[in-house]
Amino acid sequence: MRTGWSEVSLDVDRASIVPIYRQIYERLREQILAGALPEETRLPPERTLAERLDVNRSTVVHAYRDLAADGLISQRVGSGSRVASLDGGRPDRSAAVPWWVTLPPWRVGQFPAVLGELAASDHGDSIAFVQGVPPAEPSPLGDLSRSFARVGGDVRFVLTYGDSEGYGPLREAIATRMRGRGCAVDMRDVLVLTGSTQGITLVAQSLAEPGDEIVVEAPTYPGALQIFGIAGLRAIPVPVDEDGMRVDHVEAILRTRRPRFIYTMPSIHNPTGATMNADRRDRLVTLAKRYGVPIVEDDPYGELAAAPVEPLLARDAEYVIYLSSFSKTIAPSLRLGWLVAPRTIYERLLLRKQSYDMASSMYIQAGVREYLERGYDAHVSALRRELMQRRAIAHAAIDRWWPATMRVPKNGDGYYLWATAPREVHARALLANAERRGASFLFGEAFFAQTGGDHNFRLALTPVPRDAIETGIRRIGEAAR
Amino acid sequence: MRTGWSEVSLDVDRASIVPIYRQIYERLREQILAGALPEETRLPPERTLAERLDVNRSTVVHAYRDLAADGLISQRVGSGSRVASLDGGRPDRSAAVPWWVTLPPWRVGQFPAVLGELAASDHGDSIAFVQGVPPAEPSPLGDLSRSFARVGGDVRFVLTYGDSEGYGPLREAIATRMRGRGCAVDMRDVLVLTGSTQGITLVAQSLAEPGDEIVVEAPTYPGALQIFGIAGLRAIPVPVDEDGMRVDHVEAILRTRRPRFIYTMPSIHNPTGATMNADRRDRLVTLAKRYGVPIVEDDPYGELAAAPVEPLLARDAEYVIYLSSFSKTIAPSLRLGWLVAPRTIYERLLLRKQSYDMASSMYIQAGVREYLERGYDAHVSALRRELMQRRAIAHAAIDRWWPATMRVPKNGDGYYLWATAPREVHARALLANAERRGASFLFGEAFFAQTGGDHNFRLALTPVPRDAIETGIRRIGEAAR
Numbered sequence: 001m002r003t004g005w006s007e008v009s010l011d012v013d014r015a016s017i018v019p020i021y022r023q024i025y026e027r028l029r030e031q032i033l034a035g036a037l038p039e040e041t042r043l044p045p046e047r048t049l050a051e052r053l054d055v056n057r058s059t060v061v062h063a064y065r066d067l068a069a070d071g072l073i074s075q076r077v078g079s080g081s082r083v084a085s086l087d088g089g090r091p092d093r094s095a096a097v098p099w100w101v102t103l104p105p106w107r108v109g110q111f112p113a114v115l116g117e118l119a120a121s122d123h124g125d126s127i128a129f130v131q132g133v134p135p136a137e138p139s140p141l142g143d144l145s146r147s148f149a150r151v152g153g154d155v156r157f158v159l160t161y162g163d164s165e166g167y168g169p170l171r172e173a174i175a176t177r178m179r180g181r182g183c184a185v186d187m188r189d190v191l192v193l194t195g196s197t198q199g200i201t202l203v204a205q206s207l208a209e210p211g212d213e214i215v216v217e218a219p220t221y222p223g224a225l226q227i228f229g230i231a232g233l234r235a236i237p238v239p240v241d242e243d244g245m246r247v248d249h250v251e252a253i254l255r256t257r258r259p260r261f262i263y264t265m266p267s268i269h270n271p272t273g274a275t276m277n278a279d280r281r282d283r284l285v286t287l288a289k290r291y292g293v294p295i296v297e298d299d300p301y302g303e304l305a306a307a308p309v310e311p312l313l314a315r316d317a318e319y320v321i322y323l324s325s326f327s328k329t330i331a332p333s334l335r336l337g338w339l340v341a342p343r344t345i346y347e348r349l350l351l352r353k354q355s356y357d358m359a360s361s362m363y364i365q366a367g368v369r370e371y372l373e374r375g376y377d378a379h380v381s382a383l384r385r386e387l388m389q390r391r392a393i394a395h396a397a398i399d400r401w402w403p404a405t406m407r408v409p410k411n412g413d414g415y416y417l418w419a420t421a422p423r424e425v426h427a428r429a430l431l432a433n434a435e436r437r438g439a440s441f442l443f444g445e446a447f448f449a450q451t452g453g454d455h456n457f458r459l460a461l462t463p464v465p466r467d468a469i470e471t472g473i474r475r476i477g478e479a480a481r
Numbered sequence: 482m483r484t485g486w487s488e489v490s491l492d493v494d495r496a497s498i499v500p501i502y503r504q505i506y507e508r509l510r511e512q513i514l515a516g517a518l519p520e521e522t523r524l525p526p527e528r529t530l531a532e533r534l535d536v537n538r539s540t541v542v543h544a545y546r547d548l549a550a551d552g553l554i555s556q557r558v559g560s561g562s563r564v565a566s567l568d569g570g571r572p573d574r575s576a577a578v579p580w581w582v583t584l585p586p587w588r589v590g591q592f593p594a595v596l597g598e599l600a601a602s603d604h605g606d607s608i609a610f611v612q613g614v615p616p617a618e619p620s621p622l623g624d625l626s627r628s629f630a631r632v633g634g635d636v637r638f639v640l641t642y643g644d645s646e647g648y649g650p651l652r653e654a655i656a657t658r659m660r661g662r663g664c665a666v667d668m669r670d671v672l673v674l675t676g677s678t679q680g681i682t683l684v685a686q687s688l689a690e691p692g693d694e695i696v697v698e699a700p701t702y703p704g705a706l707q708i709f710g711i712a713g714l715r716a717i718p719v720p721v722d723e724d725g726m727r728v729d730h731v732e733a734i735l736r737t738r739r740p741r742f743i744y745t746m747p748s749i750h751n752p753t754g755a756t757m758n759a760d761r762r763d764r765l766v767t768l769a770k771r772y773g774v775p776i777v778e779d780d781p782y783g784e785l786a787a788a789p790v791e792p793l794l795a796r797d798a799e800y801v802i803y804l805s806s807f808s809k810t811i812a813p814s815l816r817l818g819w820l821v822a823p824r825t826i827y828e829r830l831l832l833r834k835q836s837y838d839m840a841s842s843m844y845i846q847a848g849v850r851e852y853l854e855r856g857y858d859a860h861v862s863a864l865r866r867e868l869m870q871r872r873a874i875a876h877a878a879i880d881r882w883w884p885a886t887m888r889v890p891k892n893g894d895g896y897y898l899w900a901t902a903p904r905e906v907h908a909r910a911l912l913a914n915a916e917r918r919g920a921s922f923l924f925g926e927a928f929f930a931q932t933g934g935d936h937n938f939r940l941a942l943t944p945v946p947r948d949a950i951e952t953g954i955r956r957i958g959e960a961a962r
Contacts, residue, residue, distance in 0.1 A: 019690075069739050099773045099800070100825035104690045108832055115835040116645045133641055148629065160614055161813045164597045194675055194816070194838045201836045209500075209585045227836045258550050292580045319580070332642045333843035335675070344581035351589055354596040355682045355708045356837045357675040361845060362814035 019105045024063035032072050043081040062102040109229030111446045114222045127472030129441045129459040138382040143375025151366040162362035164354045166192025170369040182314035189340050194360045196325035196337035204231040208260035215262040219447030221270045235449035244276025247283045254291040262295045267302035267309045271458040273412020288319040300325040301414045390461040397470040401477035417459040427457040439475035500586045505544035513553050524562040543583045590710030592927045595703045608953030610922045610940040619863035624856025632847040643843035645835045647673025651850040663795035670821045675841045677806035677818035685712040689741035696743040700928030702751045716930035725757025728764045735772040743776045748783035748790045752939040754893020769800040781806040782895045799823050871942040878951040882958035898940040908938040920956035
């Protein structure tokens with residue numbers, strides 16, 4: 001019954017942007033139409049072919065369904081799939097497979113659960129150094145509640161959608177603040193976002209197509225890697241050291257490849273805490289212009305730097321698309337961020353943002369705009385001090401409780417510490433051990449597009465009470481011994 | 482200098498899912514590698530080729546850039562593009578074109594500005610029957626503010642992201658309400674959204690790929706058409722009459738084509754106000770199962786029906802993906818909606834939702850959850866009465882002020898009236914005339930995927946004060962004469 005079948009070649013090209021089910025469909029189609037697979041030839045069962053090609057069964061199901069729908073094969077329960085008579089009509093479609101079996105290929109990153117884990121807050125009694133959320137103290141709540149109460153009385157804000165670009169007075173306030181950080185921003189350059197994660201998806205879907213390459217830092221924010229994975233982008237990693245992204249590596253890549261954009265967090269990098277030095281900033285912007293590749297500057301933490309730092313955007317407004325957020329300076333639950341983009345692509349980003357959620361909540365926008373004038377600056381100053389104190393507590397605890405072979409650079413800034421365990425300690429094994437002792441962190445592999453991070457992990461110092469930091473670090477130290 | 486060039490064929494296939502710039506690149510590449518375009522052949526200037534092929538200049542720029550980057554042609558300012566020497570090295574890339582010239586193809590719907598227009602609220606002094614926003618009265622504000630004040634005091638809600646699936650107690654409350662409408666929904670089937678527009682993009686990007694076909698109603702919600710356009714989907718239109726979608730047309734389509742899903746608004750359809758009858762509902766669900774094509778049920782208005790109506794979801798939970806929203810029952814500025822999806826695809830939708838905004842605002846979710854117990858039901862009842870009164874006022878005004886040749890069915894429900902002008906009156910011309918007299922509406926073509934709607938228009942009865950309805954309708958009537 002397998003006559004003809006075993007002779008035909010059916011390789012799949014995993015590097016191709018053509019989905020694998022489509023490749024299978026196309027190769028079989030060719031061979032059927034060319035007569036290499038004659039009428040009544042029995043195709044291998046879906047499971048068998050899936051194993052042979054090392055693909056999901058649903059991939060083969062999908063390919064077969066398309067062949068059946070085109071009348072090229074017939075499928076009968078119990079007797080499998082056979083090459084159809086090409087002069088007959090279309091086969092009966094009433095025996096269709098369930099629709100969810102033949103969905104488009106499901107692209108996700110290496111660790112699909114990671115974004116959800118970064119959002120979820122329930123860690124039981126564990127001291128969980130996991131989420132990048134602001135500390136409970138200093139709390140923005142008092143002034144924030146008063147700000148919301150003030151706008152809550154104005155019916156216009158609560159009932160309408162508002163402009164998709166964002167609430168005018170908020171865009172103006174953001175532009176003014178960006179000018180204070182050295183960037184020549186007009187309010188018309190500002191697009192309000194429902195969190196800066198939305199901005200990452202926005203550039204991933206607007207500036208690139210599935211299969212395109214982009215440059216990312218290694219390590220980098222796992223949420224961004226997940227988003228790039230869903231968008232079908234291929235990330236080329238570039239190392240980060242204490243002075244930020246290794247721009248010499250970026251240059252080597254741009255000489256031979258054509259990435260769609262360079263994704264970087266130059267100020268208080270997540271997870272290393274490093275800030276890119278001025279020479280590299282100059283060089284990076286120069287490279288972007290020479291090779292015609294834009295920079296996506298993700299800057300949720302820059303305002304929290306101990307010493308003020310200018311965004312890359314201050315150096316160039318045509319080749320830098322800037323993203324930021326109020327999640328790390330006020331509260332993530334507001335889901336409010338913004339981007340600054342050149343006029344050349346503003347409209348394109350705006351229309352796609354509309355497709356995600358029409359416009360960001362006017363209620364939230366108006367409340368935050370009030371708060372920017374009310375308590376924001378004092379809160380950010382207090383938060384900056386709190387972060388420095390937490391870092392000092394954590395470093396002292398590490399010096400005291402961790403083996404000297406576990407390295408944590410002291411030069412960084414912001415919410416996180418990036419630890420390197422000795423070669424014989426796998427970070428995921430350490431995590432399992434630490435969890436049993438009541439402490440947890442995010443393992444390093446989640447921060448790398450391809451390989452790397454096996455011996456690294458990130459401690460978020462903010463989601464736990466300040467006086468739990470030393471205990472948590474001690475538990476991890478005990479787990480490491 | 483054009484030797485060789487004029488003989489080569491270079492057609493583009495506009496129906497192909499391969500982007501046109503890529504088609505141009507591939508055809509030229511073939512011909513260069515095959516020697517049909519020998520070394521030093523001058524390619525036509527970008528503008529010339531763009532005109533010849535009737536494409537945007539940037540499409541050709543993009544194709545040429547890729548050819549140059551592959552070393553197949555060389556580009557020099559002033560002397561244009563020539564076929565390169567194939568044994569040489571890569572050409573100098575330092576003369577790269579600006580990055581925004583070579584972005585991926587920009588796909589939008591037929592009327593890209595329409596979503597923004599539906600969101601924007603500033604219409605000056607005009608009586609604008611444009612936006613689908615709840616009326617100013619009855620106002621939910623009193624109870625809503627009290628609900629927000631109650632959650633504002635709880636630090637956990639304001640500081641964290643919360644689960645991407647949504648806030649547990651809100652999901653539970655939504656599931657309970659859905660069960661009250663005849664649907665067997667568990668809270669784990671509910672995914673909270675930042676407005677139901679987000680749900681439309683979610684299904685468009687998760688269940689289909691660019692180039693895929695879907696079935697839509699004609700007319701239908703212009704925002705959905707815009708989203709499907711951005712996602713690269715091809716919409717097959719099916720007419721709507723006073724009993725809803727013409728399901729016999731759906732059947733004819735499913736017999737010969739393989740759409741990815743059927744997008745329908747069966748209860749208080751936008752813009753016609755029609756509700757699908759029971760026979761058609763049965764038949765539609767049967768067809769979905771027979772042909773293996775899921776139904777996307779968009780139901781932002783169903784709860785406002787004068788007589789209670791069960792969602793399609795009540796008939797089948799495996800072939801129906803249900804979307805709804807609090808935008809039309811409370812306020813759009815909350816940006817809060819939800820979907821109910823089968824377990825087979827819940828995870829897929831969840832991960833993509835995370836890429837849009839991590840999670841919906843916990844602050845908003847907690848506030849609305851309070852309000853669901855506090856004032857929601859009374860508000861929805863009052864809103865239902867208000868809508869019926871507004872419809873009565875509008876129909877009376879139409880009878881009085883409009884020529885009898887302008888037809889508006891009286892059987893509908895909800896926010897909108899769908900008007901048909903006589904053949905000699907183009908709705909966009911009528912709009913221009915009405916705007917001069919201080920009234921406006923949304924022209925009918927925006928509601929059709931392809932052609933249609935030239936003589937139709939939609940009146941939203943809710944964004945204007947109740948006592949302005951008659952004046953606005955009179956102005957449109959005067960414009961029509």
